[in-house]
């Protein structure tokens with residue numbers, strides 16, 4: 229497994245690349261969507277937060293696609309810093325809102341996504357992480373609930389009272405001038421139908437371009453959020469995503485924190501099951517205390533999940549993708565985001581060193597066992613020779 233760092237759009241600079249290297253990373257996963265645009269209440273020195281009913285920010289320019297040139301330039305800068313660009317995470321609602329909403333511009337926007345995948349392949353970016361969700365990462369609240377009063381996020385109950393305003397999707401605004409009113413609720417089966425239709429067209433494009441599509445589960449994993457259905461809100465539902473489009477290019481962006489917030493299943497079994505199938509493109513690592521609709525994100529070492537055990541499962545299964553920290557609580561200092569990431573990465577580096585040491589120890593024990601068996605083998609051969617001699 230390889231260690232990486234996820235960087236938001238405003239972090240795609242040499243300083244952040246050097247920071248990743250210094251913390252022990254070989255890889256980066258980048259975001260080209262600016263989640264923080266035109267919303268001062270969603271500060272850039274944190275994960276995108278919003279609040280219970282406050283969206284993140286304004287989506288990008290309508291129909292403005294990432295170019296091969298800009299992706300190649302970013303990849304080269306990352307490589308010059310000694311790192312590998314492992315994935316781009318998330319599509320801008322500005323280019324695919326009507327794919328999620330099945331709106332009038334769906335056909336045109338399906339072409340936008342295909343063009344984006346083809347351009348990624350051309351630019352040498354092997355994975356596209358995406359989140360097929362109408363409500364997106366929403367309905368969360370913040371508070372000083374981490375160890376030492378660190379500010380972190382979580383849920384304090386269901387968020388069905390307030391539906392999603394028109395002109396917004398995926399917790400961002402794509403049309404600030406949309407008419408008043410709310411997005412119509414749909415059924416779970418309708419959302420699955422939309423995903424299936426999306427994958428039926430996109431997976432062949434990904435196969436031809438050499439790009440794996442990797443789906444993030446619904447965070448927070450409630451059956452519905454703001455009166456919209458969620459796709460993957462129990463661990464077993466990931467299997468349906470895999471099975472509806474069998475291809476090596478139909479993969480998972482497996483979020484351990486989100487899976488741990490789910491009310492059913494066993495987090496260790498889920499991590500084992502999906503990595504054994506070779507279906508995980510990359511992993512978000514985050515700890516959590518509680519389950520939806522009442523949970524808190526925690527430091528990597530203080531939640532309900534035994535993270536050393538998770539890493540041991542990945543190691544045992546020979547997981548060869550990238551593991552990145554997901555979110556971390558805000559640490560009290562000038563750079564709360566960097567401090568939280570460095571703390572998480574340091575923990576992972578430590579556990580990986582222990583696992584490597586354990587493997588070395590195990591192979592040494594095996595070698596000793598083999599050499600201990602040698603005299604017995606020689607004695608057996610000698611006996612056979614003697615037995616042969618006495619017969620002749």
Ligand SMILES: [Mn+2]
Nearest residue numbers: 483486512554
């Ligand atoms: Mn995640």
